[in-house]
Amino acid sequence: MKRAIYPGSFDPVTYGHIDIIKRSSKLFDELIVAVLTNKGKTTPLFLADERVNILNEVLKDLKNVRVLSYDGLLVDFAMEVDADVIVRGLRAVTDFDYELQMSQTNSVLNRKVDTVFFTTSLKYAYLSSSTVREVAAYGGDISKFVPPYVEKLTYEKFGKKGDK
Ligand code: PNS
Secondary structure (H helix, E strand, O other), X not given: OOEEEEEEOOOOOXXXXXXXXXXHHOOOOEEEEEEEOOOOOOOOOOOHHHHHXXXXXXXXXXXOEEEEEEOOOHHHHHHHOOXXXXXXXXXXXXXXXXXXXXXXXHHHHOOOOEEEEEEOOHHHOOOOHHHHHHHHXXXXXXXXXXXXXXXXHHHHHOOOOOOO
């Protein structure tokens, strides 16, 4: 049984994340999408429970994908759920420094854990959750960035109507 973990803030989940989840879930028996509960001092748009519920909804057709939340060190959580592979997406060279540092830190913290990188599909290379939040905050169209369910909830957070 090969289990991998795909961690992130997912605030909110985008089509870019979903693309990585679909592609990586084909390589493992089980993929755990792990939502970090508290990231630093920044207040998230969605509470951790909301992000987990949203992910469960948009990933419901992927039978070998499970959504969980974690707090604390990622490598500790990976051990807790018996996963020794971390999946991350690389969009552009600008992601590389941060991702390399994170993967090397994680492997120093726990040698058993390896990181596997997926290059994001060209279609979603520009996309990030922070872009989605910013566009939605000004009432812009986010339908190309997130599924309709996420679009509706994101507009609601900003008190915008959207058309869904
Ligand atoms: O989607 P993000 O916000 O870029 O994901 C970053 C995340 C959540 C994977 C990372 O910040 C994390 O796992 N933090 C938990 C604390 C930790 O393990 N830090 C050590 C690695 S730098």
